[in-house]
Amino acid sequence: MHSFINSRLEFFPRLNAGHYPTPIEELPRLRAALGKRAPRLFIKRDDYTGAGLGGNKVRKLEYVLAQAQADGADVVISMGGEKSNHARVTAALCARLGLPCELVMNPPNVRYDGLKPANLVADELFGAKIHRVANRDERNTFSAELAARYMREGRRVALVPLGASIPLGALGFVRAIGETKAQLDAANIQITHIVHASSSGGTQAGIVAGCQLYGLSAQVVGMSPDDPSASIAAHVADIITDIGALLETTFDNRVIVRDEFVGAGYGIPTDESTNALALVARTEGILLDPVYTAKAMAGLIAMIGDGELTADDTVLFWHTGGQLALFYAPQ
Secondary structure, three states: OHHHHHHHHHOOOOOOOOOOOOOEEEOHHHHHHOOOOOOEEEEEEHHHOOHHHOOOHHHHHHHHHHHHHHOOOOEEEEEEEOOOHHHHHHHHHHHHHOOOEEEEEEOOOOOOOOEEEHHHHHHHHOOOEEEEOOOOHHHHHHHHHHHHHHHHOOOOEEEOOHHHOOHHHHHHHHHHHHHHHHHHHHOOOOOOEEEEEOOOOHHHHHHHHHHHHHOOOOEEEEEOOOOOHHHHHHHHHHHHHHHHHHHOOOOOOOOEEEOOOOOOOOOOOOHHHHHHHHHHHHHHOOOOOOOOHHHHHHHHHHHHHOOOOOOOOEEEEEEOOOHHHHOEEEO
């Protein structure tokens, strides 16, 4: 079965941009800090994927930008907030490919006078052209209008959706589960849960589909940092169905997304996420990011505190990167 999956994945062009396999590390000091009833905890270090300072977007963009290159694109357009990890990695990989990159960006919810997000500094260093819009709702409209104008001028445009969260991009996480299953089997580790941040949907869709394909029996729990769980779950389910069409198979597309840990909104830390970020840093020397993984870790800690996860469980927390969102530079 695995050889069939791998042969189907090899059918799609893919950049060789990331550093794999990313490590899986145990978190014994964090477990001890969470009490005797805490499950065994591991972390998948996708903050180490490499390209453009790493993160989960590398896996998805390896497929999406390879297809753009195969289609003869001469400009890439994508979008995000000024702290966007997706935008940063898109700009970095476009620089590597020699493709002009244009990013449609809105201001973050948390900002400081005289400072700009370090992610935005990186976008500019990678040579991306920045188009600023007022808010998240304007990004899709402006991006579509910009792409249409360039196509009327005869250019070949690759319009990359937010997070590269389309079925093709999600194949990166189908592949990631094959990688992870091999690591866990080699170490004789049997996990019961995978917990991660879930927003634009492609990461969770690929993980859920990959678990079914590679026989990894773990409950996948996506923690929303922004939108209601019902809307994210519906989008994830659609992507899973379409992954099945790409791979000529079908999946159970039921998913678990939780939204109790969003707080006041996207990119706005909560007391719980701030405490989670500090706890992981102090106990394990690992930085989470304030937008996604800190809220996901806050959710994981709450599940342990509420008794939903116990010492009988073994949890893999998927670190999706993004630590650059902690930092700012002078304007």
